[in-house]
Every structure is written in C-alpha cells, then in structure tokens.
Amino acid sequence: MKKKLVIIGGGFAGFWSAMSAVRQSREINRENELEIILINPDNYMTIRPRLYEVSLEGLRVPLDKYFIPLGIKQVSGKAEIIDPEVRIVTVSTDQGVHRYGYDYLILASGSQLKGMNIPGFQYTFNLDTYQNAQRLEDHLIRLAKADFSGDGARTFVIAGAGLTGLEAATSIEEKANLLRKKYAGSGADFKVILLEKEKEIAGMYAKDAQTYIVSTLQHKNITTMTGTYVKEINQDQIILKDGTAIQTQTVIWCAGMVASSLTSFLNGKRDASGRLMVDQFLKLAGHPEVIVAGDVASVPVDTDGHISLMACQFSIDLGKWAGHNAVNDLFSLPLKAYMNESYVTCLDLGQNDGLFTTGWERKLLYQGAEGKSIKTRITRELIYPGEVEETVKASSPERPVKV
Ligand SMILES: Cc1cc2nc3c(=O)[nH]c(=O)nc-3n(C[C@H](O)[C@H](O)[C@H](O)COP(=O)(O)OP(=O)(O)OC[C@H]3O[C@@H](n4cnc5c(N)ncnc54)[C@H](O)[C@@H]3O)c2cc1C
Numbered sequence: 001m002k003k004k005l006v007i008i009g010g011g012f013a014g015f016w017s018a019m020s021a022v023r024q025s026r027e028i029n030r031e032n033e034l035e036i037i038l039i040n041p042d043n044y045m046t047i048r049p050r051l052y053e054v055s056l057e058g059l060r061v062p063l064d065k066y067f068i069p070l071g072i073k074q075v076s077g078k079a080e081i082i083d084p085e086v087r088i089v090t091v092s093t094d095q096g097v098h099r100y101g102y103d104y105l106i107l108a109s110g111s112q113l114k115g116m117n118i119p120g121f122q123y124t125f126n127l128d129t130y131q132n133a134q135r136l137e138d139h140l141i142r143l144a145k146a147d148f149s150g151d152g153a154r155t156f157v158i159a160g161a162g163l164t165g166l167e168a169a170t171s172i173e174e175k176a177n178l179l180r181k182k183y184a185g186s187g188a189d190f191k192v193i194l195l196e197k198e199k200e201i202a203g204m205y206a207k208d209a210q211t212y213i214v215s216t217l218q219h220k221n222i223t224t225m226t227g228t229y230v231k232e233i234n235q236d237q238i239i240l241k242d243g244t245a246i247q248t249q250t251v252i253w254c255a256g257m258v259a260s261s262l263t264s265f266l267n268g269k270r271d272a273s274g275r276l277m278v279d280q281f282l283k284l285a286g287h288p289e290v291i292v293a294g295d296v297a298s299v300p301v302d303t304d305g306h307i308s309l310m311a312c313q314f315s316i317d318l319g320k321w322a323g324h325n326a327v328n329d330l331f332s333l334p335l336k337a338y339m340n341e342s343y344v345t346c347l348d349l350g351q352n353d354g355l356f357t358t359g360w361e362r363k364l365l366y367q368g369a370e371g372k373s374i375k376t377r378i379t380r381e382l383i384y385p386g387e388v389e390e391t392v393k394a395s396s397p398e399r400p401v402k403v
Pocket of ligand 1: 046078079080108313314
C-alpha cells in the first residue's frame with residue numbers, strides 16, 4: 001500500500017512541498033510507494049506579493065499544469081478539521097464533505113489578514129487574497145465609471161505602513177488613473193493618505209533605506225499620518241482616534257497578518273502571529289508525522305537567533321525543505337536542517353521607485369529605477385515556477401551560496 005502524504009495549502013509553501021516530495025521520492029526510488037494529495041480551495045497558486053499591483057493579470061498559476069503530469073491529486077476544498085490522533089483531515093468541497101487519511105501531513109495553509117473589531121470594518125478593502133484584490137478593483141471601476149464623483153471618491157486611505165501598505169500607497173493612484181482613462185473620465189486629482197500607528201514610517205528599515213522611503217512618499221505627494229489609530233469607518237468617511245474625519249470611499253486595510261486557524265488543531269507553542277514554532281527540520285514537537293511550512297511556521301533560520309518571517313522568500317524555501325523532509329521521514333532517511341544566512345527584502349514604491357535591502361538590519365543596496373527593476377524581476381520572474389520538470393529539479397532544498 002502506498003504511503004499517503006497530505007499537503008494542506010496550495011500557496012508557495014504547499015506548491016513547493018509537492019514539487020520537492022515528487023523530486024525526493026524519485027531520488028530515493030520510492031515514487032511508486034508514495035501518493036501525494038494537496039488540498040486547496042481552488043486550482044491556483046496565487047502570487048500574493050503582486051496583489052497590490054495595477055493589473056491583476058497573471059497573478060494566478062494553475063496547479064493542474066504541474067499536478068496532472070506529476071500524478072499529484074488536487075482536492076478543491078477547504079480543510080475544516082485536522083485530527084492528528086487518527087490522522088484524518090476533513091475537507092468541505094462543492095460535492096460535500098470528504099475525509100482524507102494521511103501517513104504524513106504538511107501544514108502549509110498560510111496566513112490571512114487579521115480581522116479588527118472596529119465599527120464599519122466591513123467597509124474596508126484589502127489585498128489579502130485574489131478575490132479581495134478583485135473586489136477592490138471592481139470598486140475602483142465603479143468609481144471610475146462615475147468619474148470619481150461624490151464625497152471622498154478621489155481620496156484613498158491606506159491603513160498600515162508595513163511593506164504591503166507602502167506598496168499599496170505608491171501604486172493606487174496609478175491604478176485609479178488607468179481606470180479613469182479607460183472609462184473616459186475627465187482629469188481627477190487623487191489624494192493618497194497613509195496611516196501608521198507607530199511614530200515613524202518604515203522604522204523596520206535601516207536609516208538609509210528609511211530615508212529613501214520617506215522622501216519617495218513626499219515626492220509622490222502621499223500624506224502620511226503617524227501615531228494614529230482608526231476609530232470608525234463608514235461608507236464615505238473614516239474617523240481617527242483623535243476625532244479627525246477624512247472623507248473617503250476607499251479604505252485599504254494593510255495592518256496585521258495572522259497564521260491560518262488550522263494551526264489550532266495541532267499542539268505546540270505559538271508566536272504572537274499564531275505561527276507554530278517548529279525546529280530547523282520544520283517538525284513540530286509531539287507530532288512525529290507533521291511538518292509545518294510557510295506563513296504558518298516560525299522556524300529558526302540561522303545561528304544568530306533569527307526566525308523566519310511571513311514572506312515568500314521563506315515560504316518557497318520552507319516548501320522545498322518540507323517536501324524533502326516529509327519524504328525522508330516517511331522512508332526513515334535523515335532530514336535536512338533549514339538555514340538562511342542571506343536574508344534580503346525588496347519593495348516597490350511605484351513608478352521608477354523601489355528598493356532592495358540586505359541583512360536583518362535591512363540596509364539599502366539598490367534604490368530608484370534600479371531597485372524597482374530588481375523588485376520586478378523577483379516578483380514577475382523569479383518567484384514563478386518554470387516548466388514542469390525544470391520546477392521539480394529546482395525544488396531541491398538548497399539556498400544560493402552567500403555572497
Ligand atoms: C499584498 C501582499 C504583498 C506581499 N508582498 C510580499 C513581498 O513583497 N515579499 C515577500 O516575500 N512576501 C510578500 N508577501 C507575503 C507572501 O505572499 C506570503 O509570505 C506567502 O504567500 C506565504 O506563502 P504560504 O504558501 O505560506 O501561504 P499562502 O500564500 O497564504 O498560501 C496558503 C494557501 O493555503 C490555502 N488555504 C488556507 N486555508 C486553507 C484550508 N483551510 N484548506 C485548504 N487550503 C487552505 C490558501 O487558500 C492558499 O492558497 C505579501 C503578501 C501580500 C498579501
């Protein structure tokens with residue numbers, strides 16, 4: 001009887017887990033003894049890092065292209081319950097509820113925007129999923145068709161100046177302008193306001209990178225308001241804690257991510273984002289047949305005490321390690337420890353602007369058009385899988401040599 005590897009989640013971590021499991025099972029000549037089942041709500045891997053972009057085209061990679069030729073079974077549905085005692089995952093699908101037994105489980109169900117208990121939160125938009133980015137786009141099209149008329153139609157408020165908030169703030173005007181032109185509207189003066197609860201913008205960056213970000217926001221006429229909290233949201237205005245009211249029909253919420261709630265079915269320590277704390281082999285203490293990868297995992301990544309972040313750089317890597325280690329564990333072979341000593345970040349700051357930083361202090365290496373072009377190459381090329389066999393080969397758990 002074949003051993004069953006069940007993967008929950010078809011994002012970066014789940015997809016690369018599946019590729020790596022195929023590769024490693026071939027490597028040890030056990031591919032005929034392994035069945036891989038991946039559960040995801042739909043047949044796509046969504047390229048979440050691009051959901052803030054002006055166009056949503058090409059942001060979903062069809063899983064079938066890889067899974068059909070490689071014999072991976074994809075279940076379209078939502079895993080509702082994991083029962084680690086009996087090793088069964090209960091999944092709701094359009095055809096009803098199904099139960100899948102496993103010999104080994106990779107949990108890779110990612111993260112989601114943290115819901116907020118603020119009156120009117122339901123009026124906010126976000127860039128968390130493809131469907132939510134589409135909802136924002138549909139809203140902007142409606143505004144464009146009405147020539148952005150009406151109170152607050154030309155003002156965009158972005159709540160949260162983390163990486164996603166900065167990217168949303170510096171791209172929204174370009175997006176609105178394109179739609180305005182497409183729907184034959186007249187000229188519109190847009191206003192973009194970026195709200196941040198911390199005292200300064202981009203405080204997570206080194207001084208040089210922070211200075212560049214702040215000056216770029218100024219140059220692009222983006223108003224920043226720091227040390228501020230949102231108290232209430234209505235359809236056409238937002239009210240801040242100090243009573244300031246801003247007329248707007250578009251609030252894009254970019255503050256706070258939490259790990260998928262499926263983590264609650266497994267025992268283990270969690271960090272502040274709800275991620276399960278695993279060892280460097282991605283294993284969870286007390287669950288010998290479970291590996292956790294991607295945004296649901298908090299993994300030590302070096303000998304200096306750094307921990308993985310919710311970022312696709314880690315999710316892709318962790319998927320490669322997860323598939324490899326799950327197969328080796330199933331067939332009693334040694335596991336490979338994860339290490340990443342070359343942490344980098346890249347950020348899009350709109351037309352002609354972007355940055356690339358190195359190290360955990362996030363020091364500026366490239367900025368301006370050069371920074372933007374590196375960012376674009378990473379998110380439009382390097383994080384996409386290539387052709388099927390090329391992708392299987394690329395799933396080896398190796399990191400580029402540190403430079
Ligand atoms: C707007 C935005 C911009 C970003 N920009 C960057 C960036 O510039 N650089 C960077 O490194 N990272 C960025 N990130 C973060 C990056 O996208 C995530 O770290 C990455 O997607 C995590 O990969 P993952 O596979 O762990 O999870 P996800 O990509 O979240 O994939 C999880 C998958 O599991 C599925 N799933 C969830 N629950 C269930 C369930 N119950 N049953 C079955 N399937 C389930 C989901 O539908 C999804 O397909 C950005 C994220 C967003 C939202």
